Amino acid sequence: MKMKTINLSLVALAILSSSVYADDDFDFPLVQDHEFEKKPTKIQGVEIVDGWELSGDVRVGWLQYDYGNPPSADGSATYPNRNRGHIDSKGIYTTPKISISSPKDNRIRFKATLAGATDFGINDEDYESRNFVFDPSDKKSFMILQEGYLSYEDKEHKLLVGREELVTPMIDTDDWYMFANSFELGYYQNTSLKDTTLMGGYFSKMAGVWDSGTNGTEFNSMSKASFIDSEDKAHIGSTGVAFASLVYNDLTHHDLQIWEYYGEDMYNTLFVQYDYTNSLGGFNYDAGLQFMNFKEVGYLATDEAKTNIDYSLYSARFDGDFSNGINFATGIAKYTDGEGQGATLGAFGGYPYFANGMIFHFFEAGSLQNAASYKAQVGYDFSKLGVKDLWAGYRYTFYDLDSTYSQNLDGKAQDSMALNGFRVSYGSAKGTYFTGTYEQVDLDNEPTTFSLRLIGGYKF
Secondary structure (H helix, E strand, O other): OOOOOOOHHHHHHHHHHHOOOOOOOOOOOOOOOHHHOOOOOOOOOEEEEOOEEEEEEEEEEEEEEEOOOOEOOOOOEOOOOHHHHOOOEEEEEEEEEEEEEOOOOOOEEEEEEEEEEEOOOOOOHHHOOOOOOOOOOOOOOEEEEEEEEEEEEOOOEEEEEEEEOOEOOOEEOOOOOOOOOEEEEEEEEEOOOOOEEEEEEEEEEEEOOOOOOOOOOOOEEHHHHOOOOHHHHHHHOOOOEEEEEEEEEOOOOEEEEEEEEEEOOOEEEEEEEEEEEEEEOOEEEEEEEEEEEEEEOHHHHOOOOOOOOEEEEEEEEEEEEEOOOEEEEEEEEEEOOOOOHHHHOOOOEOOOOOOOOOOOOOOOOOOOOOOEEEEEEEEEEHHHHOOOOEEEEEEEEEEEOOOOOOEOOOOOEOOEEEEEEEEEEEOOOOEEEEEEEEEEEEEOOOOOEEEEEEEEEEEO
16 A cells, blocks of 8 residues: 655645635535536635635545456556556545635736645555546645636626636536636636627636646646647647637526637537526426537648547437425437547536536547437425525436447447436535535446545635
8 A cells, every 4th residue: 555745735725724714705516517506696705904805615525436447566457458447546635725815896806826635645546546636647745826817807898817717618617526627818708798798718728637638736738638649739739729709698588608619739619508497486497408519620630640529419408496496407418420529528627518427427438429318317405494505316327329439448339328326415605515426337348337426625
């Protein structure tokens, strides 16, 4: 059992983060998928002096992934071809985070966030290859300046430059796990048109272990953080992603989003989503349609590139909740038969998919080319019984795979993949929170996989 030394700077940050009480300046979602994301009003942190605020979060999590594939004596997979060579992983981690920001009533604002992750040296390194908290190559505690930006904002305009946890559909903070993604970027946002938000900018770098294709414990270029082939990354060098968007929301029934992301010498992503929301008596519902297209550009479009990306994803959903506390979510998705799912799905933290499981699973099957997925979920809001901010639910997701494209590493066909997931979540905009998630994956010609995540903390 390989143990690690304790990073004293992370210990100090954890103590500092937990020693000051203040209201939350962050908007941490409590569950993984956006259909249950809580969006509370921003709450001001504790005032230090003249409107300057201190806020933060201390998060602790037990993570366990069982692929029926324990590590061998040298740390490699005991069965290299089983479950795509993924190694059983488990561990407990702490991720402290503290932030200071200038007065909210200023048009020119500053914010800085220091964050890190540590296991206090207690985890076994052999079981940390897929916990997605440390860099898998060195498995060491770390601390970074996660945010640091200047912005100008008035009633109709916002301009920001620096490091920020930004949420967009396909490049996202994705703060459902242990450590949020953050980006070095610049953007401009305009809300002068009625019910309409226009936005454009450029992502230069990102940090975030869960969603980065390189060392996510530090900031790397968007091309290096992508999931494309490593040889293609070497040819491309350091490039970023430009984006533009139009979001229309009439605050009654209609919500339309159009996002365009151009990854220089990588691939272009078009995201379009429309939602119609309404109420019938005590029943609220959301009917949505979604379209995504991924297409290689620049160097990836040449014959020399190893990564091929050219496919679309069509999805629909119908979600609802009743006044008695019962809620549900359904989704269906269809992938075209073009290549590139492994290089794009979940890249840069974007998980807006209508028909997915509760835990990272896109790369379990050999391929999602020409596949279809179906989701059915039911949950209950316990506030109806007087227990505020408590939710529990069950989700079933079925993938109808095309065995022409999807095989295991032994070449055996994979026709289907079924996921059963359970989740309990508790918490609101400040104070104590917890999310417990269990998911079992049954994939043709592979041993059953299960995942367990118990993540909780305190926000101030």
